[in-house]
Amino acid sequence: MSSAFLEVRDLVKHFPVGRSRLFQAKPDMLKAVDGISFDLPQSRTLGLVGESGCGKSTTARLVLRLIEPSNGEVRLEGVDILRAPADELQRMRREMQLVFQDPLSSLNPRMSVGVNIAEPLRFHRLGDRAERSEKARELLEVVGLKQRDYDRYPHEMSGGQCQRVAIARALILRPKLVIFDEPVSALDVSIQAQILSLLLQLQRDFALTYIFISHDLSVIKRVCDTTAVMYLGKIVELASSEELYRRPLHPYTQALLQAIPLPDPKAKRAGDLGGLEGDVPSPIRPPSGCRFHTRCPHRMPVCSEREPELKELASGHQVACFLHDS
Numbered sequence: 001m002s003s004a005f006l007e008v009r010d011l012v013k014h015f016p017v018g019r020s021r022l023f024q025a026k027p028d029m030l031k032a033v034d035g036i037s038f039d040l041p042q043s044r045t046l047g048l049v050g051e052s053g054c055g056k057s058t059t060a061r062l063v064l065r066l067i068e069p070s071n072g073e074v075r076l077e078g079v080d081i082l083r084a085p086a087d088e089l090q091r092m093r094r095e096m097q098l099v100f101q102d103p104l105s106s107l108n109p110r111m112s113v114g115v116n117i118a119e120p121l122r123f124h125r126l127g128d129r130a131e132r133s134e135k136a137r138e139l140l141e142v143v144g145l146k147q148r149d150y151d152r153y154p155h156e157m158s159g160g161q162c163q164r165v166a167i168a169r170a171l172i173l174r175p176k177l178v179i180f181d182e183p184v185s186a187l188d189v190s191i192q193a194q195i196l197s198l199l200l201q202l203q204r205d206f207a208l209t210y211i212f213i214s215h216d217l218s219v220i221k222r223v224c225d226t227t228a229v230m231y232l233g234k235i236v237e238l239a240s241s242e243e244l245y246r247r248p249l250h251p252y253t254q255a256l257l258q259a260i261p262l263p264d265p266k267a268k269r270a271g272d273l274g275g276l277e278g279d280v281p282s283p284i285r286p287p288s289g290c291r292f293h294t295r296c297p298h299r300m301p302v303c304s305e306r307e308p309e310l311k312e313l314a315s316g317h318q319v320a321c322f323l324h325d326s
């Protein structure tokens with residue numbers, strides 16, 4: 001049996017779409033996530049990266065079973081959360097938390113910071129009012145806020161402070177897995193660095209396992225042990241972050257890496273996605289064969305005919321591209 005803390009196998013989410021789907025025998029299906037698999041060991045971080053609409057947030061919602069998959073398996077410590085009975089799922093939900101890009105959307109503007117942080121305990125009927133308040137005060141310090149912030153309201157705080165509140169709220173149930181969906185994208189670069197340091201510190205202190213979603217590879221590089229690159233609902237490359245940055249094998253990963261802004265603003269930038277042709281195609285009718293073939297500078301005749309499998313080329317380095325088929 002695999003020893004991974006989190007195992008995801010062949011996960012699929014197709015959304016029915018189309019204005020007249022009531023009258024259509026078969027509605028069009030938007031292939032948001034189309035058969036992805038990965039393992040994540042405990043206390044490690046997996047990064048999910050890719051352009052807007054490639055299926056990162058849908059993957060997060062599937063892993064937490066906030067939405068039902070069309071197919072596939074998600075196992076947390078060996079338990080299949082997609083088939084867990086309601087009481088087991090309730091317990092597992094406490095162990096998995098999600099932090100969003102916009103903390104204000106996950107905080108209740110009418111509740112004080114302290115009450116917001118304690119809210120998940122109330123929701124799960126854990127502890128009495130005094131115990132919940134004490135825990136919330138503890139968490140305030142853990143995330144680098146002050147005791148006096150307890151009675152403030154979210155709108156009185158900065159974006160970075162609100163994100164600390166959202167992190168405290170996610171941690172109060174002592175989760176094992178935390179998924180961060182673009183947690184620093186809305187923050188200034190200096191504040192981003194502080195929040196990323198906090199996340200790394202919390203991971204060490206509480207042995208947390210993270211999935212970290214971002215479209216920004218430089219952010220992913222700082223925090224993730226392993227990185228999965230997604231394109232139109234598929235993982236096209238997965239490797240240790242170090243290996244992925246040193247030796248990107250998929251043409252799409254190479255384009256993403258070229259698009260990272262250089263630290264010196266006067267230096268030449270590679271431009272938007274390394275000058276790739278065209279836009280991302282529709283996930284309703286994705287291109288045949290390799291989904292990336294319509295934009296790939298290395299495409300070959302086979303690329304539109306057959307779909308490349310995700311294959312392991314070196315230890316832990318998987319890529320789905322015919323250029324690397326032996």
Ligand SMILES: Nc1ncnc2c1ncn2[C@@H]1O[C@H](COP(=O)(O)OP(=O)(O)OP(=O)(O)O)[C@@H](O)[C@H]1O
Pocket residue numbers: 015016017030031032050051052053054055056057058059215283
């Ligand atoms: N409830 C839904 N119904 C129909 N389509 C959906 C639904 N949720 C997501 N989608 C579609 O699924 C695809 C993947 O969306 P998702 O939000 O997972 O992408 P993402 O990678 O998180 O993008 P972003 O970087 O913009 O957040 C998109 O085409 C999106 O429009």
Ligand code: SF4
Pocket residue numbers: 250251252290291292293294296297298299300303308320321322323
């Ligand atoms: S399979 Fe072909 S089209 Fe797809 S990334 Fe590789 S070379 Fe490009």
Ligand SMILES: [Mg+2]
Pocket residue numbers: 056057058181
């Ligand atoms: Mg998203």
